Amino acid sequence: MPESKHAILQTGLDLLSAGRYPDAIARLQQAVRLSPQSAAAFRALAEAHLGCGDLDEARRCCERSTTLDPSFDRAFYLLGVICAHAGDLDDSIAAFERAIELRPKYFDALRGLAAVAGRSGQLARALECYRELIVAGIDHSELLLEFAETAERHGDLDDAITARKILFKREPDNLENRFNLSSLTGKNPPPATPATMVTQTFDDYADRFETHLGALQYSGPELLYRAVNRCESRSDLQVLDLGCGTGLCGQPFRQMAGQLIGVDLSPRMLEKAKDKNLYDELHCAEVLDFLSQQVEYDLIIAADVLIYFGDLQPVFSAARSRIGSGGHFAFTIECSDCDDVVVSRNHRYLHSPGYVRSVIAESGWQIEVFDECTLRQEHHQDIAGIVAVVVRR
Structure with missing residues (x-):
């Protein structure tokens, strides 16, 4: 039937x-x-x-x-x-x-x-x-x-x-x-941006990242390189690029690196960095996790990275543990003109210069460069920052 x-x-x-x-x-x-x-x-x-x-x-x-x-x-x-x-x-x-x-x-x-x-x-x-x-x-x-x-x-x-x-x-x-x-x-900022947010944001952003930063007149890597050049003249350094992204710091710092290693949370950004053929190694990892590895560097750089950390003490301490005597940590921050640490509406941590200086001192670093600068423009307004180089003695 x-x-x-x-x-x-x-x-x-x-x-x-x-x-x-x-x-x-x-x-x-x-x-x-x-x-x-x-x-x-x-x-x-x-x-x-x-x-x-x-x-x-x-x-x-x-x-x-x-x-x-x-x-x-x-x-x-x-x-x-x-x-x-x-x-x-x-x-x-x-x-x-x-x-x-x-x-x-x-x-x-x-x-x-x-x-x-x-x-x-x-x-x-x-x-x-x-x-x-x-x-x-x-x-x-x-x-x-x-x-x-x-x-x-x-x-x-x-x-x-x-x-x-x-x-x-x-x-x-x-x-x-x-x-x-x-x-x-603007209240009760957590210690850092959740890693999942960073990964998702930059995986989505990777294809237009450099074009967008160009439109913003972003100058972080160049500012950082010039600051380091005032303190370091060698060309065979072991260099670690924290939050390397698409490799914008790779171009200027390749010339002073015997070995250049990049680390970032975003696989898509790392693909872009790999295409530049500037890095000896690239790793997908969280900054503090990577700094826990027992490897020593001469120079650690962090361009536009500390904006994803509210509490800077763990980063500065971890970086110091991976740097030998006479080695440098170079970084940029965005400035807050009021509270020590605040999360902005565009999801970036802003730090007061006084707070950053106190963390540097408490972590055992000595300041060699600590300059006010303009990192980029947003809505035709200068974004104020600090470019700094600290040394371990």
Whole structure:
């Protein structure tokens, strides 16, 4: 006895629920052939194609479902999801809005609309959706994080701070949230930027990193090289480049290095550095972890690296443990003109010159260069910093 239309559709739905998308597609294609007017079958087939990553076929099937049943709210929701995956943000917004029009308390569609509105730059619309969800009692941590990030982008800092404070109470050990809360309030900075944030930021940034810094007239590597040249004339140094990034310090410092070693948290940045053929070794590691290795250097450099550390004492102490007598540690910092340490809105640590001098002294270094400088420009404003070279005696 042949299977019924209902049995074939149900088998396809069961396979879809189990995540067996190719098998689900085969059964659901049978279902739509047998029931070509079934909006439910076409919607299920669209979801299976989405699971396989075939966005074009998923959209075609989903649009067929909404044509067959213009009141099928779940089909419009799925169409919004498919269009969002495809980057068709206007169509995604329209589909989510239609789903909500059909079912006003359709919170999954409302959250989808919030996310896509945020992606498309409609931040006020996104915040309106998030607030409606929160008022309805949907305030789990992932949604609150999305709300906080969107509010910050829109400039609604009070809302962003409120959301992050709630998250902090729920997850006090969440270092990324603690760091972002500190950048908003300027209070209670954690010891360092979470390593996961640094890695993600620079992996995403790698392809445009040097072009962007050029536009900002970034001069950290050149300033650092000139400062070191005032203290060191040898050309066979063992040099460690902390936070080497794409290798901007490699070019000037290669000429004074017998061996040049780079370390960075971002694999994508290290790929760019490798392409320059300037370094003898490149390592993907966190700064303090790498400095725990029992290797001695003549010179350690850190251009635009200490901005990711609030507490500088561990870095200066670790660097000193890897430098022999007469060796140097050269670095740049961005300046704070008030507190010793503060996290700026752009997620960088700023340090007061007085604080840096105190850490240098407490760590057993002696200052050879400690000059005010302009590191780069942002929004046509000079960014003040310090370029320094300290020596171990």
